[in-house]
Structure formats: structure tokens, C-alpha cells
Amino acid sequence: PDLEKAANRFNFKKPDDLLAAIGRGEISPVQVAGMGAERRQPEIEVEADALPMQRRPRKRAAKGSGDVVVEGVVDLLTHMARCCKPVPNDDIVGFITRGRGVSVHRSDCGTLKNLQEQDRARLVEVAWAEQLAEAIYPVDIRVVASDRKGLLRDVSSILTNEEVDVIGVSTQSNRKTDQANMRFTVEVVSMRQLSRILEKISQLPDVLEVHRLI
Structure with missing residues (x-):
């Protein structure tokens, strides 16, 4: 009404x-x-x-x-x-x-x-709603990994293959721990797609942790 x-x-x-x-x-x-x-x-x-x-x-x-x-x-x-x-x-x-x-x-x-x-x-x-309109939802993802050459490229490749738009990226490297801390804001169409992305990133070499931020 x-x-x-x-x-x-x-x-x-x-x-x-x-x-x-x-x-x-x-x-x-x-x-x-x-x-x-x-x-x-x-x-x-x-x-x-x-x-x-x-x-x-x-x-x-x-x-x-x-x-x-x-x-x-x-x-x-x-x-x-x-x-x-x-x-x-x-x-x-x-x-x-x-x-x-x-x-x-x-x-x-x-x-x-x-x-x-x-x-x-x-x-x-x-x-x-029982029937959702086709839409995209922004989510934040955090990736912690041993710092290495090509890490950002490998993560980006997964996001590209999933055909998601990346609307924000920030990366930090800790020389003392030799770890990279990356944050991505991506647009997904469903929880299923998000879970699939997290699973694929977790399987990359040297990735220690990957999760959704709230």
C-alpha cells in the first residue's frame, strides 16, 4: 500500500x-x-x-x-x-x-x-522473499596468506572466473611475519556463490585463512 x-x-x-x-x-x-x-x-x-x-x-x-x-x-x-x-x-x-x-x-x-x-x-x-529478484549483493572477504609473488593475481583469477565484480581491494604485508592481509569487496548473486568463492580461495597455495567479514 x-x-x-x-x-x-x-x-x-x-x-x-x-x-x-x-x-x-x-x-x-x-x-x-x-x-x-x-x-x-x-x-x-x-x-x-x-x-x-x-x-x-x-x-x-x-x-x-x-x-x-x-x-x-x-x-x-x-x-x-x-x-x-x-x-x-x-x-x-x-x-x-x-x-x-x-x-x-x-x-x-x-x-x-x-x-x-x-x-x-x-x-x-x-x-x-520467497522469490528473489535477480540482484547483486556486496560482501567483504578477508584473506590471510603467506606473502608470495602472484598471490593477488591468483585470488583475482578466481574472482574473475566467478564473474563477480570487485569494487574494493586493500592489501597489507607484514614483514615480521611474512604474511599478507588482503580485503576484497565483491558483488555476489547468492550465498552459494560466496561459499564457492571462499572454498576456492582457501585451496590456493599458502592461504592460511579466508572468511567473510561483518
Whole structure:
């Protein structure tokens, strides 16, 4: 439903107030989702029939809103939190922001663990949609290895073969331990692809540790 109209319908001044009320449990999301459902049903059916005819380019999930359901409501604005970069199949939780809808975090996100008590009322249950739009999700990967010539090239080759975009790279070498510490920010399409990438990197010679950062 249109959040402006829904806010007015429930006597709130702005959509953020409505979202906060949902987070506190004062209003059921089903009530919001069902508002005017009969009137919009034909339009929804037309859109559903048209979907298979469309070929849409992949979008960055951080700017989308259809990959996550907020307690059964699919039309609320959501965005992926940059602090923990959730990927489909991660356990997630929503946080009602001021002016930006619901930010989606991993359940073990450090940012949420440090929330003030009064802000915890703005946490809402969210879940991945049953049918996800084709999208890409940024994740951070850390690689620790014995420093050697060609290490960066070997890791980059795996990422290239997986056809993922690398949007950030940082490397550090410790001469005392003769170890390299590398961090990559890559865009993946699924948890399965991420797991495959981590497994392949772990099998490279001299790699000591590889894991996803949060």
C-alpha cells in the first residue's frame, strides 16, 4: 500500500510514525497490507501476468525493496545495511530508520548489538522473499596468506572466473611475519556463490585463512 495514504488512514502524520507503530506491535502489518486490497487486486494480477515477459538487468539489492518482506508486507521501502552487507539465506532483522524505511541487517550485526535500549523498539521481524529478484549483493572477504609473488593475481583469477565484480581491494604485508592481509569487496548473486568463492580461495597455495567479514 501507499505509505502516505496508509499513514493518513491510521491517523499518523508521516509514514515513519506508521512504521514505528508496526515495530512496536501497535498495528498489524496485515492491516496495512490489506488496506484497499480488493480495489488493487486486478492491477496486481496484471503485473504478475506481465512479469515473465520482462527481461530486467540485475540490480544492486542495496537500492531495491523487493527482496525482503517485513512481517508479510512487501511494499515497504527496505535497503540492505552497509555495515554487515546481508546476503540471501543470512538470518536477518529489520530496523526502522528515520526517513529511509527499514534497513535490513544480519542478525549477528555488531551495529545492532550496540543499540541503545530505547532504539530496540524499532527492530522488526523481516524475512527474505520467497522469490528473489535477480540482484547483486556486496560482501567483504578477508584473506590471510603467506606473502608470495602472484598471490593477488591468483585470488583475482578466481574472482574473475566467478564473474563477480570487485569494487574494493586493500592489501597489507607484514614483514615480521611474512604474511599478507588482503580485503576484497565483491558483488555476489547468492550465498552459494560466496561459499564457492571462499572454498576456492582457501585451496590456493599458502592461504592460511579466508572468511567473510561483518
